[in-house]
Amino acid sequence: MTPAAPVPSETAEAGALPAATPAPPEGLYLHVPFCVSICPYCDFVVVAGAAARGPSNRIAAFTAALATELEMRADALDERFGPVRIGRRARGVGRPPLDTVYLGGGTPTLLPADAVAELLEVVRRRFGIAPGAEITIEANPGRDERGDARALAAAGITRMSFGAQSLDRTELRILGRRHRPGDVAEAVADAREAGIRSINLDLLYDVPDASLGTWIETLDAALALEPDHLSLYALTLDDPDAEGLTGPVGDHLPTSRGARQWRDGVIPRQDEDRAAAQYHHAVHRLAEDGWRGYEISNWARPGHLSRHNLAYWERRPYEAVGPGAHAFDGVTRRWNAANVGRYIAALSPAPGSGRDASLPAGGSETLDSTTAAAEAAILGLRTDRGLPRSAGLEPPLADVFGWALAAELLTIDDNDRIVLTTRGRLLSNELFSRLV
DSSP states (O other): OOOOOOOHHHHSOTTOOOOSOOOOOSEEEEEEOBOSSOOTTOOSSOBOGGGTSSTTOOHHHHHHHHHHHHHHHHHHHHHHHOSBOOGGGSSSSSBOOEEEEEEEESOGGGSOHHHHHHHHHHHHHHTOEEEEEEEEEEEOOSTTTSOOHHHHHHHTOOEEEEEEEOSOHHHHHHTTOOOOHHHHHHHHHHHHHHTOSEEEEEEEESOTTOOHHHHHHHHHHHHHTOOSEEEEEEOOOOOTTTTTOOSTTOSSOOOOHHHHHHHHHHGGGOOHHHHHHHHHHHHHHHHHTTOEEEETTEEEOTTOOOHHHHHHHTTOOEEEESTTOEEEOSSEEEEEOSOHHHHHHHHSOOTTSOOOOOOOOEEEEEOOHHHHHHHHHHHHHHBTTOEEGGGGGSTTTHHHHHHHHHTTSEEEOTTSEEEEOHHHHHTHHHHHHTTO
């Protein structure tokens, strides 16, 4: 087994604001938008039906477009920071190889394993992949959706993240999921047998009509499968249309009428107090079992923190390709528009059209110092390392620090750092809204 690279949280100052200078990416995100069906609560950029399955599916066309975007983004990075340092260029001027690669979606395991291997080969050639890099792929647990774990491991995948969401049949049906609880156990077993080094399970709490007892049973069942990482998310039903995220260059797709009707029906069946009880139980249950709750929604066994996601929370630069994907160079955020058809058309123009491939539509935002400082404070507080105590004397935290301490949302830990309490994690949105 290749030795793991140093865990970023052990080498970087959580919440520290780096110099406002663009830097080459340390990680790369590839968004794959295909699913067999679309869950009614999902706001990710996803297409299903004939686009994902059957004789007219667009997977091959999309994969070709994604490879073209990888080449074009790498060309731009070469111009800004020099070629990647690999092989004979391992030292000296240029950009370092990637520490993490993440294939998310959607259901990236709907891609043939050889297509995943080909994309990763483009990444290795143009971006470099460091020894011991973390390479993650998301998957649904269903037999016809989770892909061939052995072939994925051979392609270079080191980590799989399964969208289990629940291990209760009734909850899965309410959520519109296609798989059954037993599929999750099979998926984990297959990944283990294939030699995948790290396995994550996503679970949802505050599911409509769910009870604390059902949540306890789901969490116990998940732990019995012995995953290495757990991501526990409250079911949040946003409205990207109302938030202005679905326009021509928006990073979200419009919400379907059916999904909107489903959300309108289930929101009254959620309960904040029940959600708080479910979260409290998870905090105590996982702590008793030796898990580290290193971020508001994420727990890991030793050595299995998600290095890719830590890069986001520590505001380190990352590249991104695919519809709706976001990139960050330390100063400016850039995103691709969500429309999959237009994405493919831009990068793979029709023969005879007279057009060359072009980067997809999208947008960008350069962060000013005030926004960057607020973002650094919020992201730092999301993690269990929090912020140095001195941050309580500086903007933006200084203005609300006393209130947050009195409200028992923050505390000073044994390392003299400001961290969220469990109550603070539950009410973090209230605190964070005061920092922006």
